Structures are given as C-alpha cells and as structure tokens.
Amino acid sequence: xxxxxxxxxxxxxxxxxxxxxxxxxxxxxxxxxxxxxxxxxxxxxxxxxxxxxxxxxxxxxxxxxxxxxxxxxxxxxxxxxxxxxxxxxxxxxxxxxxxxxxxxxxxxxxxxxxxxxxxxxxxxxxxxxxxxxxxxxxxxxxxxxxxxxxxxxxxxxxxxxxxxxxxxxxxxxxxxxxxxxxxxxxxxxxxxxxxxxxxxxxxxxxxxxxxxxxxxxxxxxxxxxxxxxxxxxxxxxxxxxxxxxxxxxxxxxxxxxxxxxxxxxxxxxxxxxxxxxxxxxxxxxxxxxxxxxxxxxxxxxxxxxxxxxxxxxxxxxxxxxxxxxxxxxxxxxxxxxxxxxxxxxxxxxxxxxxxxxxxxxxxxxxxx
Numbered sequence: 358x359x360x361x362x363x364x365x366x367x368x369x370x371x372x373x374x375x376x377x378x379x380x381x382x383x384x385x386x387x388x389x390x391x392x393x394x395x396x397x398x399x400x401x402x403x404x405x406x407x408x409x410x411x412x413x414x415x416x417x418x419x420x421x422x423x424x425x426x427x428x429x430x431x432x433x434x435x436x437x438x439x440x441x442x443x444x445x446x447x448x449x450x451x452x453x454x455x456x457x458x459x460x461x462x463x464x465x466x467x468x469x470x471x472x473x474x475x476x477x478x479x480x481x482x483x484x485x486x487x488x489x490x491x492x493x494x495x496x497x498x499x500x501x502x503x504x505x506x507x508x509x510x511x512x513x514x515x516x517x518x519x520x521x522x523x524x525x526x527x528x529x530x531x532x533x534x535x536x537x538x539x540x541x542x543x544x545x546x547x548x549x550x551x552x553x554x555x556x557x558x559x560x561x562x563x564x565x566x567x568x569x570x571x572x573x574x575x576x577x578x579x580x581x582x583x584x585x586x587x588x589x590x591x592x593x594x595x596x597x598x599x600x601x602x603x604x605x606x607x608x609x610x611x612x613x614x615x616x617x618x619x620x621x622x623x624x625x626x627x628x629x630x631x632x633x634x635x636x637x638x639x640x641x642x643x644x645x646x647x648x649x650x651x652x653x654x655x656x657x658x659x660x661x662x663x664x665x666x667x668x669x670x671x672x673x674x675x676x677x678x679x680x681x682x683x684x685x686x687x688x689x690x691x692x693x694x695x696x697x698x699x700x701x702x703x704x705x706x707x708x709x710x711x712x713x714x715x716x717x718x719x720x721x722x723x724x725x
Contacts, residue, residue: 385400385401385402386398386399386400386401387399387400387401387531387532389506389528389531389532390528391494391506391507391508391528392507392508392509392521392524392525392528393488393490393491393494393507395491395494395495395507397504397505397506398504399482399483399504399506399532400482400483400504401534402482403424403482403483403532403533403534404424404482405424405426405479405480405481405482405483406421406424406425406426406481406482406483406484406485407425407426407427407462407476407479407481407483407484407485407503408425408484408485408486409429409462409463409471409484409485409486409487409497410485410486410487410488410508410510411429411487411510411664411665411666412485412486412487412508412510413425413428413429413432413449413456413485414447414448414449414665414667415508415510415525415526415529416485416529417449417452417453417456418449418538418542418703419529419530419533419535419538419539420535420538421533422453422455422456425456425459426459426460426479426480426481427459427460427461427462427475427476427479427481428444428450428456428457428459428460428461428462429461429462429463429468430461430463430468431443431444431468431664432444432447432450432456432457432461432664433457433461434450434454434457440577440578440630441577441578442630442663442664444456444457445718446630446660446663446664446715446718446719447663447664447667448667448669448670448700448703448704448711448715449704451707451710451711451714451715452703452704452707452708452711453707460475460479462475462476462479471497471500473497473500473501476501476503477501477502477503481503482503482504483503483504483505483506483532484497484498484501484503484504484505484506485505485506485508485529485532486505486506486507486508487507487508487509487510487511487665488507488508488510489511491507494507506528506529506532508525508528508529509521509522509524509525510525510665510666511665511666512585512589512606512607512608512662512666513589513607513666513668513671514585514587514588514589514592514606514607514671515587515592515605515606515607517606518606518607522668523543526539526542526543527539527540545702545703546668546672549672549675549699550593553593553594553672553675553676553679554593554594554595556594556679556683556686556687557594557595557679557683557686558595560595560683560686565595565596565597566596566597566623566624566682566683567596567597567598567599567620567622567623567624568591568596568597568598568599568622568623568624568625568626568678568682569584569598569599569600569617569620569622569624569625569626569649570584570585570588570590570591570598570600570625570626570627570628570658571583571584571617571625571626571627571628571631571635572627572628572629572630572631572632572634572635573585573588573609573628573631573661573662574609574628574630574631574660574662574663575608575609575610575662576609578628578630578631578634579609579611579631579634580631580634580635580638581617581625581627581631581634581635581638581639581644582611582612582613582614582617583609583610583611583631584600584603584609584610584611584612585598585600585607585608585609585610585662586598586600586601586602586603586604586605586606586607586608586610587601587604587605587606587607587608588607588661589607589661589671589674589675590626590658590661590671590674590675590677590678591678593672593675593679594675594678594679594682594683596678596682599620599622600612600616600620609662614643614644617644617647618643618644618646618647621647621648622647622648622649623648623649623652623654624649624654624655624656624681624682625647625649625650625654625655625656626655626656626657626658626674626678627655627656627657627658628657628658628660628661628662628663629657629658629659629660629719629720629721630660630663630719632657632720636725639655639725653724653725654724655724655725656677656681656722656723656724656725657719657720657721657722657723657725658670658674658677658678658721658722659673659674659715659716659719659721659722660719661674669699669700669702669703669704670715672699673692673695673696673699673700673712676690676692676695676696676699677692677721677722680692692722693712693716696712696716697709697712699712700712
C-alpha cells in the first residue's frame with residue numbers, strides 16, 4: 358500500500374470515528390419545545406427530576422416518583438403558614454407521602470424563591486416548572502445550568518385552557534419518553550368530561566339550574582365574594598354560573614357583595630379552604646338573606662384551586678354538583694363510590710385513601 362493510500366485510509370477511519378461519536382452525542386439528547394415555545398435540549402435518559410411551580414402534581418402521574426429529587430415549600434406535609442396550601446392538602450402528595458421526606462428547594466417567605474445551590478447539589482437531569490413567562494424560566498436555567506421545561510399549570514375548564522393543559526401533558530410525555538402515558542391521562546379526563554356532559558346536554562335552557570361558587574382560592578383563600586366565572590364543575594354539567602358574564606376563562610376573581618346579592622343564586626357551592634370566613638359571612642347581613650342560604654342550599658366541595666389546580670378534585674366536584682342539581686340525571690351515582698373510582702384512575706391503589714383523607718380534612722360534600 359502506498360503512503361498516500363495509507364494516509365487516505367487513516368483519514369477515512371478518523372472521519373468514521375468522529376461521525377460515530379457525533380451520532381452518539383446526538384442520540385444522548387433530544388429537543389423539546391416547551392409550552393412557552395422555547396426549544397430545550399434535554400438528556401434522552403432522565404433519571405433525576407425536579408418539578409417546581411406547581412408542576413409536580415402532573416409529573417407524578419407518569420410513574421416517576423422514584424426519580425423525584427426535591428419538593429417545594431408548599432408541598433411539605435405541614436408549614437408554618439395558616440390559611441395557605443400545604444402538602445397534606447394536596448392529592449398527589451397524599452398519594453405519595455414518601456415525597457414529604459425530600460429536600461425543600463425554596464427560600465423566602467412562602468417559598469417565593471429558589472435555593473439554586475441546593476438545586477445544583479441535587480443534580481437533576483431536568484427541571485419542570487409551571488410558568489406563564491420566560492424570564493423566570495430562563496433565570497432558573499441560567500443559574501443552575503440545568504435544562505428547564507416550562508409547563509402550563511394555570512386553570513382548566515374552557516376549550517382554550519384545556520388544550521394548553523393537554524399540550525403540557527404531551528410535553529411531559531415527550532420529555533420522559535412516555536407519550537402513551539400522556540395520552541392515557543388525557544383519555545381518562547376526557548372520558549369523565551364526556552360522561553358528565555352527556556348526562557346533562559339535553560337539559561333545556563329553562564330547566565338549567567343557576568348556581569354560584571364562593572370562596573374560590575387565588576393567591577390564598579377568599580370569602581364568599583371570591584368566585585370563578587367559568588368554574589369547571591359548572592361548565593361540565595350545564596349549570597348556569599351566575600358570574601359567567603365576568604370572563605370567558607376560568608380564573609379567580611373578587612366581586613362586589615352587591616353583585617352577589619343581585620344575582621341571588623338558587624344554590625351556592627363553596628371551597629372549604631375558605632370555610633372559617635364563609636361560615637361567618639353567611640350568618641351575617643347581607644348574605645344571610647340570600648335565597649340559597651334561606652333555603653339551606655349551601656354545599657361544600659373539594660378545593661379545585663389550592664396550590665394551583667387539582668383536576669381530580671374538579672371532576673369529583675362536578676359529579677357532586679350534578680347529583681345535587683340534576684338528581685335524575687345522576688341517580689346512578691354514589692358520590693363516594695364515584696370519587697374513589699376517579700382517584701384510583703389517577704393514583705391507582707392509593708386512590709381510595711387519598712379521597713377519604715381529603716374528604717375528611719376539608720369536610721367536603723356537606724349541606725350547610
């Protein structure tokens with residue numbers, strides 16, 4: 358073999374080696390577009406996960422609790438703050454109590470900031486974060502040098518908001534290599550939506566009940582004038598939400614007491630996280646004159662919004678609302694049995710225990 362041929366052969370082998378190494382490097386990372394449209398390179402094989410910004414509730418549904426390396430301040434079993442969310446209030450933390458023992462990654466009042474040094478020390482392969490803007494996401498990524506995926510953790514309840522939530526589930530599935538699991542979760546939720554809607558879709562406008570949701574939490578608990586114009590349980594069972602004119606989206610809003618007196622709803626449901634405030638309000642002027650109060654049609658539900666949005670609670674609430682307002686359409690439903698079924702869909706064998714702990718803790722599904 359001539360010298361020039363040897364050089365050519367060596368060069369060819371080197372190029373093949375470099376090409377193979379490049380392919381190996383490429384296959385060790387994948388590109389993910391998060392809910393904010395940011396393209397993020399993440400490891401193809403993820404073994405250590407941190408989920409912040411209220412995103413852990415969705416991550417655990419993918420069967421990766423053994424890979425979680427930390428939790429947030431509000432996910433501790435008990436906190437020092439009264440009237441604020443804590444881990445023992447949250448379905449996903451009750452389902453996986455071993456998570457309570459993990460390091461808390463927040464600093465500041467109410468866990469308002471991140472302990473970046475601790476996060477770096479936990480060495481997660483990926484960080485998921487619920488976020489509506491890129492600034493906080495990019496700051497966390499820059500300060501930890503860890504890939505950060507933004508997710509939608511805001512309200513559900515309208516087609517626009519549900520799509521964002523479903524897109525987030527698909528992003529989680531793509532990131533973790535669990536696309537089928539994402540589709541299964543969506544199918545579970547949509548299955549309940551279709552059942553609820555199907556029971557009430559033929560109810561005429563004249564037969565539709567009007568109702569009000571009070572004590573709806575947002576940035577903490579609120580009294581009777583804290584409400585939601587598109588509260589998902591009302592939308593799912595064709596109830597006329599007396600506050601619906603305020604917004605086309607599910608969101609927490611405060612109204613004037615005069616507005617509630619003017620609406621004078623037939624039935625009031627309320628979030629029990631606001632019970633101490635609401636109990637006092639409903640026995641005082643002017644709220645004690647409301648038709649629902651006079652007729653003793655005031656009911657507690659499970660908190661849909663409490664450290665972001667508890668979708669399983671919202672579905673159980675919808676069956677309870679349907680049972681109260683349209684008893685004939687829901688005559689086959691036992692609320693405890695149905696709720697256990699729902700929580701088992703989300704949390705498997707832990708579901709029944711989660712439901713009864715929540716029901717007892719919050720005094721849910723009671724006529725006041």
